[in-house]
Amino acid sequence: MPVPKHILNQIKAIIPPLNGSLHKGQSGRVGVLGGALDYTGAPFFASISALRIGADLSHVICSPTAAGAIKSYSPDLIVHPILREDQSPDQVKPTLDSLLSRLHVLIVGPGLGREDYMINYAKLAVNIAKEQGMYVVLDADALWMVGQDLSIIRGYRRAVLTPNVMEFKRLSENLKIDPNIPPEERAMHVSRALGGVTVLQKGASDIICTNTGEATKEQAQLNKISEGESTEERVVVDVPGGLKRCGGQGDILSGSVGTIMAWGKCFESGAFGDGSVPPSRIPLLAAVGGSMVTRTASRRAFGKHGRVTQDMIPEIGGAFAEIFGEGEKGWGAPTSEGKL
Template identity: 65%
Template sequence: MPVPKHVFEQIKRLIPPLDGSLHKGQSGRIGVLGGAQDYTGAPFFAALSAFRVGCDLSHVICAPSAAPAIKSYAPDLIVHPILAPPDSDSVKAELTSLLSRLHALIIGPGLGREAYMQDYARMALRIAKEQGMFLVLDADALWMVQQDVDLIRGYRRAVITPNVMEFKRLSEAVHIDPKSDPTRLASLLSQKLGGVTVIQKGATDIIATNTTGASPSDRAQSHVDEGEKEKEEIMHVDTQGGYKRCGGQGDVLSGSVGAFLAWGKCFEEGSYGDKSIPPTALPALAATAGALLTRTASRRAFEKTGRAMLTEDMLPEIGKAFEELFGHEAAHGPKHPHGTGLLGFGMGVGGGGKGAL
């Protein structure tokens, strides 16, 4: 079953106009929290991917030991080297102030498992939830969630992006029967997490949001309208990607999903658009768009470099991948009249489940 036309149209409506009507920052301010001493590439890839997708400002919140390397990779990034032990009170104040200025937060790329970094990740997650932010959790943020799934249970403004092993560990943490239908595992994990959107990465990316059986407390903390119905949504994205599986491609996915979530927040706030898409639909739309975009950028990079492909080869392809998926007008703005601005169908995307996104 192909992705319904209205899903593509909803994704398209989240894209900010490029017509000079918006001020700096109104097309998305994204944050990436991660970057320990040994892991400086991951937050760079996530933050710069969000930039390449089209966000206006991209911040990296990292350990002081990681900041010089990250700054040297890209002067476009705003780097905050504040995650240093042991002054947690000072860090909390800085995080609260910083996150209040962002539209979405990605937690996990390059985070590591040192106790103080994990503590700061939990702190940032609590602050972000209090502020109603959209979230992406990846890499060692998923290890953190595995230790305490109540950290995100019921927070429906979050997207998690587990790989095969991360998905297995999370499924075990919430006691999903491993003999369950493989095509239903992502939906079951979403249900166990109270409606958090799951991207189960694999040969086909399975994106699921399952809010059936959500408790009143889950609904309360997720900014859900009283009249909103419980439902299950599943999308399959098997658009061709590159055949090289080098490290860092998941960070590009996190950054791409984060960018669309930031746009969703701008859309929700009325910076542009008509608020016609409910906030609870935004995580699944962002996840679908991010998966499509990452796979297409990967394919384009692989076509040029083959076995030698590195994740950094994907970054210059994001713009053309965006144009390929969403049309010339969406990529360049209305002053370039040659593109139709229409989304293509039959791009190797399938959908299913009990409801449409």
């Protein structure tokens, strides 16, 4: 089932042009909040994937116990070891508030863990992001956090949740979704129960569902509904992926989704583009685009190397070009000579 052409065209519309017209930061500033004592790989995968797909700057907001390892993985990442166990969220809030004000998207969950102090910082960051109107991606233990307190994200339509099979099952139970609902319809029920938050249900095929509120005239025509009617959308991404799922691929997905959301924020602010894509579309478009890139990178890496998530990282640029067309607006993966 191919992704509808109008959705692909809208994703392309919010991808920054590579023509020299933008300055540093106008192609997305991404933040990843996660990384505690035992978890340093996940925030690295999410943040480096953001750079590989095309973000200008990628920040990791983590515990001091994780910062040294994450810094050693790549000098391209900007690491902020501010989530200290011996401080309270109130003490860190001014620093976190200032940092998030400079970013376009916040990805919460990769390597977060479930220690109380990290969960409290994650809640604080999500609340700040909501106050600032940021786009948000919630993954991994951030989904566990949401399950404990659904009010954290309910009704915030600038968010994307990316649950795997077990995370989706747990979230569905927390929301009291009827288990007899057909599996392919459950993601939409979760989205409804969360007040229209976009849900990317990972699986053999990724199912993306959202409720975008009352339809404009254009949306009504596109979706064949009445103007003002509540619009629900469901997109299935079944482009071939790798034949083995291993830890870390979900982090690459969250980094990819987050980057496209950051582009959407830049597009929304007028950094580029013609404003033809309404902000309400950005979470769905980012979820679809991120899913397509991640699955394609997984397939390419599996075909060349086999089993390890780290092998996906060099394939992200090529996967992007394969999906969205090498050469369009200056996009594409570098050749062996380093030229586009």
